Amino acid sequence: MFLFEKEQKVFEIAGIKIGGQIGENPLFLIGSIFYKARSAKVLKNPKTGDFNKELAEDLINKQIEIADKTGLTHGFDVGGGAETPDALIKLVEFVADKTEAPLLPGGPNADIRIPAINHFGDIGLSNRIIYNSIDPHIDEKEINAILNAKIKSAILLAFHNRYIWPNDKMKLIKGTENEEGLLKKAEKAGIENILIDVATLDVPSVAINARTIYQIKKELGYPSGCGTHNALHTWTKLKDFESYDSNIKKIKNVFIHSLPQAMGADFFLYGPINYCSYIFPMMAMNDSILTYNAIRINKFRNVNKQSPLYKIF
Numbered sequence: 001m002f003l004f005e006k007e008q009k010v011f012e013i014a015g016i017k018i019g020g021q022i023g024e025n026p027l028f029l030i031g032s033i034f035y036k037a038r039s040a041k042v043l044k045n046p047k048t049g050d051f052n053k054e055l056a057e058d059l060i061n062k063q064i065e066i067a068d069k070t071g072l073t074h075g076f077d078v079g080g081g082a083e084t085p086d087a088l089i090k091l092v093e094f095v096a097d098k099t100e101a102p103l104l105p106g107g108p109n110a111d112i113r114i115p116a117i118n119h120f121g122d123i124g125l126s127n128r129i130i131y132n133s134i135d136p137h138i139d140e141k142e143i144n145a146i147l148n149a150k151i152k153s154a155i156l157l158a159f160h161n162r163y164i165w166p167n168d169k170m171k172l173i174k175g176t177e178n179e180e181g182l183l184k185k186a187e188k189a190g191i192e193n194i195l196i197d198v199a200t201l202d203v204p205s206v207a208i209n210a211r212t213i214y215q216i217k218k219e220l221g222y223p224s225g226c227g228t229h230n231a232l233h234t235w236t237k238l239k240d241f242e243s244y245d246s247n248i249k250k251i252k253n254v255f256i257h258s259l260p261q262a263m264g265a266d267f268f269l270y271g272p273i274n275y276c277s278y279i280f281p282m283m284a285m286n287d288s289i290l291t292y293n294a295i296r297i298n299k300f301r302n303v304n305k306q307s308p309l310y311k312i313f
Helices: 053-070 085-098 110-122 140-148 166-174 182-188 206-219 228-234 236-242 248-262 273-296
Strands: 010-013 016-019 028-032 043-045 073-077 130-134 153-157 193-197 224-226 267-272
Touching (some): 010 193, 016 193, 028 053, 053 073, 053 085, 053 273, 073 273, 085 110, 130 182, 130 193, 140 182, 166 182, 166 206, 206 224, 206 248, 228 267, 236 248, 248 267, 248 273, 267 273
Parallel strands (some): 028 073, 130 153, 153 193, 224 267
Antiparallel strands (some): 010 016
């Protein structure tokens, strides 16, 4: 709840502005539509990409509706359970036809991702793609594929088992004398719109996420965020408390995002898309508080008038 002295970068991707000072632009939330394929009964065959189209469209529309109602911006993590390039292509094309929002195609390895992004470049989807992700282990083949597909937006994943603390993650991002940083890799791939994911290990280390997000924005000004929801599975004793009140299941999903959001997070991969009905309103409430602080206390005037503060109150 403060102003960064460093000029903050704002990138526009598929008509959505991401980044800036705390409270300047609405939080960007990304839901995973096919990742929890078996439990959600959406993806029927991860190799062919056969899926329940009616259910998938319902989930897409659900996120679109709640995003519009709350004022938060949104995108779709589509890669999920795809195990072949053809499956990934089929899933992304379906979602692309149902929404104008940014798309994050994934895939467990480069052999799946590369043929898919080559196809997306050929059919003119590149301007809506946020590549997820460029990490420290990416090779030249994948970098060249991103470049050739003319993809201009990507998440840089600052994850390495030897680089845990905020200062270490800054080395991953900026590079050292001996190792090329993520920013350089992104430059080689032709990426212009950079979002930095600080990576999440477990629930207590969300403190590291929050500090790293703050440090990135303070020193570099890039939009930053994470997938804090991924840490919740490590809380093995959570079930001892969920028996007291069933609402704890939803509360934990919201609350784990709150500290990084207060420290400046611009985006979150919030988990399975069916959580959007309660994630969006609660994160919009937080967003409104931060925007109000930016205007009334920090005297910041360049606030996006489409943000939650002007929609939910």
